[in-house]
Amino acid sequence: MGHRSGSVLVLTTSSDVTADAVLRVLAERRVPVVRLDPGTDLHAGASLTATYSVDGQRGTLRTSSRELDLTAVRSVWVRRPSPYEGPPGLDGQDRRFAASQTFWGAGGILASLPGAHYVNHPRHNREAEYKPAQLAAAQQCGFHVPHTLITNDADEAREFATRHVGGTVYKPVWNTPYSVDGKARAVWVREVRSQEINNAVTACPHMFQARIPKAYDTRVTAVGDRLFGIRIDSPDVDWRYRQDRMRCHPIGIPSSVAETVTRYLATFRLTFGAFDFAVTADGTWHFLECNPNGQWAWQPAGTTHRIAVAIADQLERGHDQ
Incomplete structure (x- = not known):
């Protein structure tokens, strides 16, 4: 298999067992890998530097165990890095300021490594x-797409639910973290009837879909x-x-x-x-x-292994495909 030299940079948390499945394959192939969770590691001793001049772009990532030349990165796997929340020792607007600067600064460096193959590029993710973009693209590409309404108008939502006698489901448009009494809760797709829809819909866009x-x-x-x-x-x-x-x-x-x-x-x-x-x-x-950037390691063992190998193939080859 032809591929370019250099390390694979994996952006994810230290506890990401899904990433571990791919890293084991790369380790067996002796492909060098650097694992980084920029949202936390850059506040725990890791450092990131980039320079831009008439001589071109240069950069270095230093962790407790590695020093990585960013111009030699063959691939970047944007798996599940932590959110950029700022140093835990700061509070209020100082922490928000540091988080924002890290997102745009470190995030910007890691999203513009010269010659690297991204799986996937964070901008494309x-x-x-x-x-809404998914649904529009799915229609344009030729998928069968269920009749869908996204609205913050309660009357529109009730009319939609009434019109679809086969049933209507509600889906959040984004998987926003949510907790009740300090305990994390998930918002699942569920059936909804027109009489259940009230003016709380006006608080934000809600997504309703004809049940298949x-x-x-x-x-x-x-x-x-x-x-x-x-x-x-x-x-x-x-x-x-x-x-x-x-x-x-x-x-x-x-x-x-x-x-x-x-x-x-x-x-x-x-x-x-x-x-x-x-x-x-x-x-x-x-x-x-x-x-x-969906999870996949919950699938049957054979399928999970084949997906891990396919991702490892992408990361090992880099842009020489």
């Missing part, structure tokens, strides 16, 4: 995370031109709600779906994407969403 009479769900994990499909059987509208009651196994991906997945990735310039579909009894795959 962000563009692809907007639910699905026979089962599918997840398609795309890594470059390699696609990995699984069928998910769950008694819940949102299979993530009770994963202990979910069953999944590998499934073939129709060629028409595979071709549309490829067009969608190209639209957002993504190397990786985790696609969710609802499949009806007639075999139609209905697009629900694509998480450009």
Whole structure:
């Protein structure tokens, strides 16, 4: 396999077991890897420096164990780094100021390494995370997209729910951290009736979607031109709600779906994407969403390993593909 030399830079937390699956593959291949969580490590002894001049761009990352020439990075895997929240020893506006400067400064350096192959580039991740952009791109690429309403108008929402006699579901447009009495809570996809919709909708945009009479769900994990499909059987509208009651196994991906997945990735310039579909009894795959940085290590062991190998292949090859 041809590839460029240099280290792979992995941006993620120290406890990310999903990243560990890929790092084990790279270690077996003796590919040098530097792991960094910039939101925390840069406040715990790591340092990042970049210079820009007529002689070009240079940069150095120093950690407790490594010194990395940023011009020699072959690939960057933007996995799950911590948010930029500033040094824990600062409070109030000083911490907010430091967090903002770190995001735009360190984040900007790490997003503009010369010659590096990004999986995915953080800018492309962000563009692809907007639910309205996902739905628009899915329609343009040729996916079957459920009738969807995003609104902060309660009357519009009630009319939408009334009109869809097959049922309506509510989905958050972003997975915002939420807690009740200090305990983290998740906002799941759930069915909603028109009489349940009140003027609280006016506080922010809400997403409502015609419920698909699905026979089962599918997840398609795309890594470059390699696609990995699984069928998910769950008694819940949102299979993530009770994963202990979910069953999944590998499934073939129709060629028409595979071709549309490829067009969608190209639209957002993504190397990786985790696609969710609802499949009806007639075999139609209905697009629900694509998480450009979705989790995948929960899938059957064989599928998980093949995805890890595919990501390792991307990172090892860098831009020489």
